[in-house]
Amino acid sequence: MSDASRSEGAATPGVGRATLLVAFSACCFGSIATLVTVATRAGARLSEVLTWRYVIAAVLLAVIAGGASAIIREARRGLPLVVLAGGGQAVIAGLSLSALRYIPAATMIFLFYTYPAWVTVISALRGREALTGRRLLALVLSLAGIGVMVGLPGTGASSVATLGVLLALAGALLYALYIPMIDHLGRGLPPALTATYATAGAAVILGVVAALSGGFVLRQPPIVWAMTFGLAVVCTVIAFICFLRGLAAIGPVRTSIISTVEPFWGALLASIVLAQPLAARTLAGGILVAAAVIILNVPQRVDTPVVA
Numbered sequence: 001m002s003d004a005s006r007s008e009g010a011a012t013p014g015v016g017r018a019t020l021l022v023a024f025s026a027c028c029f030g031s032i033a034t035l036v037t038v039a040t041r042a043g044a045r046l047s048e049v050l051t052w053r054y055v056i057a058a059v060l061l062a063v064i065a066g067g068a069s070a071i072i073r074e075a076r077r078g079l080p081l082v083v084l085a086g087g088g089q090a091v092i093a094g095l096s097l098s099a100l101r102y103i104p105a106a107t108m109i110f111l112f113y114t115y116p117a118w119v120t121v122i123s124a125l126r127g128r129e130a131l132t133g134r135r136l137l138a139l140v141l142s143l144a145g146i147g148v149m150v151g152l153p154g155t156g157a158s159s160v161a162t163l164g165v166l167l168a169l170a171g172a173l174l175y176a177l178y179i180p181m182i183d184h185l186g187r188g189l190p191p192a193l194t195a196t197y198a199t200a201g202a203a204v205i206l207g208v209v210a211a212l213s214g215g216f217v218l219r220q221p222p223i224v225w226a227m228t229f230g231l232a233v234v235c236t237v238i239a240f241i242c243f244l245r246g247l248a249a250i251g252p253v254r255t256s257i258i259s260t261v262e263p264f265w266g267a268l269l270a271s272i273v274l275a276q277p278l279a280a281r282t283l284a285g286g287i288l289v290a291a292a293v294i295i296l297n298v299p300q301r302v303d304t305p306v307v308a
Contacts, residue, residue: 086201096171102164
């Protein structure tokens with residue numbers, strides 16, 4: 001689940017290595033749901049886990065971005081990122097990961113991964129991009145994937161499961177709105193600096209939520225801190241850097257296609273670590289969603305608009 005869309009001017013790796021970097025970053029992002037579930041099952045509250053994740057990640061990203069001098073130098077441009085991007089990141093993470101209380105991790109991951117389809121819908125509604133036949137097909141596949149995973153309305157899904165589905169889809173929809181916003185706010189800034197401001201803002205907002213809802217418990221079981229550091233270091237900072245390095249070498253199209261490994265890895269990891277069997281309908285629906293992502297990213301010579 002990466003917010004980055006541009007790469008820094010570091011030396012670009014070869015195509016093979018770049019492909020592995022993108023695949024590795026996708027696996028890191030896909031591990032978030034499992035690590036969060038392990039931490040909360042051990043007694044930690046979601047708001048605490050996310051707060052520490054973003055605090056640690058913000059400090060590490062700040063070092064990568066150039067330290068305090070770089071942050072202070074761009075403080076005027078950074079403030080909207082702290083407030084808007086940080087707030088958006090906090091709400092998206094809170095919504096989507098709260099769904100884990102009601103639905104299996106694999107289902108949540110695949111439902112969240114519908115966000116590229118919502119980006120397409122939003123762009124069409126705003127008149128930014130035409131709703132072409134290819135994009136319409138991708139949207140239909142995404143909706144079909146949702147239907148396969150969660151069933152049709154009135155078919156007996158419990159209200160608890162329905163709440164989890166709605167939380168995951170709400171997170172995906174907000175992420176679709178978040179992507180163009182952070183792209184606009186971070187334009188002209190190094191991605192690491194943009195990410196620093198966003199994660200710092202998320203840390204502050206989630207920290208306030210955690211403090212108001214019961215405070216912080218520092219004496220957590222070791223497994224909680226292990227999962228928290230894993231979320232911050234592996235699933236945020238390392239994943240972010242690997243994603244950017246790979247993106248610089250192979251471009252956004254191939255990067256997006258390779259990144260479809262993310263939900264499948266997340267579902268597999270959840271089935272192994274959390275003992276949540278990967279249901280056939282979840283896998284089938286996830287394949288439809290992943291196919292939609294690939295269709296959206298494969299360029300075509302002729303793409304006839306359906307809706308202007």
